[in-house]
Amino acid sequence: MRSASQTIQKVSVHGGHSGQFCLHAKNNLEEVIEAYIAAGFSWVGITEHMPPLSDNHRYPDEAEQGITSVALQEQFSRYFSECRALQQKYADKLKIFTAFETETYPGSVAYVRKLIKATKPDYIVGSVHHVGGIGIDVNPQLYARAAMESGDLEQLYCNYFDAQLTMLGELEPAVVGHFDLIRIFDSNYLQTLQLHSVWARVERNLELIAELDLILDFNLRGFDKTLEQYPSLPVLKKAIELGIAIVPGDDSHGVSSVGRNYDKGIALLADLGHNCQWRQPRLIKDDKYHQGG
Ligand SMILES: [Zn+2]
Numbered sequence: 309m310r311s312a313s314q315t316i317q318k319v320s321v322h323g324g325h326s327g328q329f330c331l332h333a334k335n336n337l338e339e340v341i342e343a344y345i346a347a348g349f350s351w352v353g354i355t356e357h358m359p360p361l362s363d364n365h366r367y368p369d370e371a372e373q374g375i376t377s378v379a380l381q382e383q384f385s386r387y388f389s390e391c392r393a394l395q396q397k398y399a400d401k402l403k404i405f406t407a408f409e410t411e412t413y414p415g416s417v418a419y420v421r422k423l424i425k426a427t428k429p430d431y432i433v434g435s436v437h438h439v440g441g442i443g444i445d446v447n448p449q450l451y452a453r454a455a456m457e458s459g460d461l462e463q464l465y466c467n468y469f470d471a472q473l474t475m476l477g478e479l480e481p482a483v484v485g486h487f488d489l490i491r492i493f494d495s496n497y498l499q500t501l502q503l504h505s506v507w508a509r510v511e512r513n514l515e516l517i518a519e520l521d522l523i524l525d526f527n528l529r530g531f532d533k534t535l536e537q538y539p540s541l542p543v544l545k546k547a548i549e550l551g552i553a554i555v556p557g558d559d560s561h562g563v564s565s566v567g568r569n570y571d572k573g574i575a576l577l578a579d580l581g582h583n584c585q586w587r588q589p590r591l592i593k594d595d596k597y598h599q600g601g
């Protein structure tokens with residue numbers, strides 16, 4: 309009998325952040341890609357963060373170090389050239405997609421469209437890391453501030469899922485990144501998710517994902533930062549029920565997080581009855597929606 313690890317492909321639909329192109333990641337991109345090859349991956353999407361629209365949209369660490377948005381935008385162009393070159397260099401060893409992960413804040417949709425035109429990525433990961441202009445996954449203090457400015461925690465979740473809905477409708481990203489990241493610093497997230505206003509939005513967004521036939525990032529980094537993967541178990545069960553394509557993303561930020569938590573995550577999915585046959589992301593070049601714009 310073959311064991312599950314022999315029959316289930318190792319893939320990552322979201323990850324490959326590297327210290328070369330991202331201040332909060334480690335190693336250079338080639339080292340990260342070599343780590344994926346060494347770990348036996350079949351295909352990976354390299355999905356570096358998009359650059360900030362302006363200096364006001366920088367991550368706190370970028371602002372503290374005085375790196376301008378213009379410098380980050382230039383770095384992003386270099387990321388694309390480098391990733392495309394590595395995609396070719398390692399073509400016989402690993403299928404690589406050159407992609408990027410979005411931000412979501414006022415003005416981001418038009419900016420993402422511009423970046424798509426300029427860089428021609430294979431696909432994008434649609435993510436929300438900000439609510440009301442405040443980064444919600446940076447630290448508990450900023451998270452608490454975002455909740456306060458939203459009114460309360462319940463409204464923070466609602467605002468997050470509303471921003472996600474708009475982004476999904478506007479951009480139709482091939483992959484939806486860490487669906488319920490908003491629970492990151494909420495220790496009672498299972499209760500918060502159950503609030504009527506919140507759960508109605510979770511279901512509504514999942515229904516749109518199903519309708520648009522987007523891939524849900526089964527984000528393994530959740531095990532490092534919180535108790536479990538994104539999306540959390542109740543959301544995951546609902547997504548499976550809706551027939552949404554679920555694909556692992558290690559959300560690696562350097563060599564040490566390549567493939568981290570893979571076996572743990574896959575065991576969980578298999579327990580839930582998932583067949584663990586991974587769909588590859590729809591490519592923008594094959595996508596009528598993105599061709600027109
Ligand atoms: Zn990151």
Ligand SMILES: [Zn+2]
Nearest residue numbers: 409435485486
């Ligand atoms: Zn992210």
